[in-house]
Amino acid sequence: MKFEEEVKRCIKAIPRGKVATYAQIAALAGNHRAARQVARVLHASSDKDRLPWHRVINSRGGISLRRGRGFETQRKLLRGEGVFVDRSGRVDLNGFQWEPPGLPSKAANEFLRRL
DNA sequence: AATGTGACGGACC
């Protein structure tokens, strides 16, 4: 399956109230070095494919969208499902990052991240 | 085949 399709599948799997990082999605989709593609996919088809795009944030736990260009909307959507986002758009990854089935521990995620 | 496009990430002041 195309990498892009895998990316969409992974994003759709993020549950309400949780977030995932671009790099995390890239790793789950099969290429830990393709974080930029995740961004590209979101930019290109988050609307068309009804992706929960707001649940994807950067590796520092922050909203990547610029103010006035989606930042406020993303923060609102996240807060709407119980995710605490501070004024600068930061989310506490230790509390809200999605832990995919089969990768129960933070250690496993860490392993994937630095592969 | 070559080039452009990204909402990235990590290293490094």
Place this chain on the structure above:
DNA sequence: TGGTCCGCCACAT
């Protein structure tokens, strides 16, 4: 905290 710099790569043109 923040800023720049640079390596990364699937996909469209």
